[in-house]
Amino acid sequence: MVAVDNLSNSSKESLNRVQKITGKTLTFVQCDLLDRALLGQIFADYQPDAVVHFAGLKAVGESMVNPLDYYKNNVCGTATLLEVMVENSIKNIVFSSSCTVYGAPKNLPISENSPLGAVNPYGQTKLTIEQMLKDLQVSDTSWNISILRYFNPVGAHQSGEIGENPSGTPTNLMPYMTQVAVGERKELSVFGGDYPTKDGTCVRDYIHVVDVAKGHLKALEKLSENPGVIIHNLGTGQGHSVLEIIHSFEASTGQKVPYKIVDRRPGDAASVYANPQLAELDLKWKPSSGLRRMCEDSWRWQLKNPKGYS
Numbered sequence: 630m631v632a633v634d635n636l637s638n639s640s641k642e643s644l645n646r647v648q649k650i651t652g653k654t655l656t657f658v659q660c661d662l663l664d665r666a667l668l669g670q671i672f673a674d675y676q677p678d679a680v681v682h683f684a685g686l687k688a689v690g691e692s693m694v695n696p697l698d699y700y701k702n703n704v705c706g707t708a709t710l711l712e713v714m715v716e717n718s719i720k721n722i723v724f725s726s727s728c729t730v731y732g733a734p735k736n737l738p739i740s741e742n743s744p745l746g747a748v749n750p751y752g753q754t755k756l757t758i759e760q761m762l763k764d765l766q767v768s769d770t771s772w773n774i775s776i777l778r779y780f781n782p783v784g785a786h787q788s789g790e791i792g793e794n795p796s797g798t799p800t801n802l803m804p805y806m807t808q809v810a811v812g813e814r815k816e817l818s819v820f821g822g823d824y825p826t827k828d829g830t831c832v833r834d835y836i837h838v839v840d841v842a843k844g845h846l847k848a849l850e851k852l853s854e855n856p857g858v859i860i861h862n863l864g865t866g867q868g869h870s871v872l873e874i875i876h877s878f879e880a881s882t883g884q885k886v887p888y889k890i891v892d893r894r895p896g897d898a899a900s901v902y903a904n905p906q907l908a909e910l911d912l913k914w915k916p917s918s919g920l921r922r923m924c925e926d927s928w929r930w931q932l933k934n935p936k937g938y939s
């Protein structure tokens with residue numbers, strides 16, 4: 630297996646930890662997806678059977694401030710990757726899409742054929758890439774493409790060796806909350822307490838990152854059946870409010886999380902959660918970890934690595 634990353638939002642140490650956990654050797658090449666020459670060399674050298682394409686910028690707020698960075702990195706980066714795959718006759722890919730492609734959903738739970746419509750540049754890059762992949766497969770039906778629309782991945786590997794290590798201020802709830810609990814930050818801001826939800830705070834579908842990882846293995850298996858383009862939600866089907874997450878974290882870890890309710894954040898939908906049945910049916914994939922486990926594992930990672938990988 631070869632891992633390729635430009636290290637713009639990651640650390641090589643995470644790959645050492647992966648090797649430690651799995652006992653397997655991993656080849657790493659530092660490369661930007663926009664570096665066509667180096668990418669071509671990597672494919673020529675290693676001739677992989679399939680690509681699992683996670684690389685991309687992913688902060689919604691940042692994408693609204695710097696949209697061109699997002700289009701260039703995510704869309705042009707993926708186009709370059711696909712061109713290089715074509716040149717090397719490698720036509721199996723699993724792509725990390727996101728529930729942001731559904732925008733502000735009118736009906737819940739969200740199934741794969743719910744209306745699409747991104748409400749920010751980040752989501753638009755995911756939609757554009759999805760379309761690019763679908764068009765490519767129409768032009769050459771020997772491509773097999775799995776599009777996985779993740780909901781809200783949280784948690785960490787059970788060993789506490791690998792976990793979320795955002796550079797700068799975390800923009801997601803779980804890493805922010807664990808940094809508050811470990812004393813790195815003073816308090817958590819909860820954006821909006823007046824949404825039409827059970828307790829006024831936003832509801833999301835949190836899913837354990839290990840369940841997400843297992844979804845990729847199932848998707849790769851499915852690609853060997855030559856399915857063409859397949860699209861699946863990776864979520865649990867359970868919506869949890871921000872306050873429920875805080876209380877669950879406090880109950881499962883014994884840590885207090887000081888928080889305050891502040892103004893809504895522009896662009897946040899009140900409730901977003903998946904209908905995950907298609908993935909269960911097609912991929913034989915079902916998430917196995919509940920909220921408690923997600924909180925415990927996030928906390929173990931944070932405690933073992935208060936400064937992330939550094």
Ligand SMILES: NC(=O)c1ccc[n+]([C@@H]2O[C@H](COP(=O)([O-])OP(=O)(O)OC[C@H]3O[C@@H](n4cnc5c(N)ncnc54)[C@H](O)[C@@H]3O)[C@@H](O)[C@H]2O)c1
Nearest residue numbers: 634635636637638639661662683684685687725726727779
């Ligand atoms: N974390 C989430 O909540 C979430 C939800 C839905 C979808 N996704 C998608 O899943 C994927 C992985 O997300 P993550 O949370 O692990 O994010 P991450 O930032 O940890 O991982 C993305 C990786 O891509 C690398 N990268 C970015 N641009 C690159 C480029 N041009 N060339 C080479 N490497 C590049 C970064 O260094 C980073 O290691 C992303 O595509 C993201 O959009 C994430």
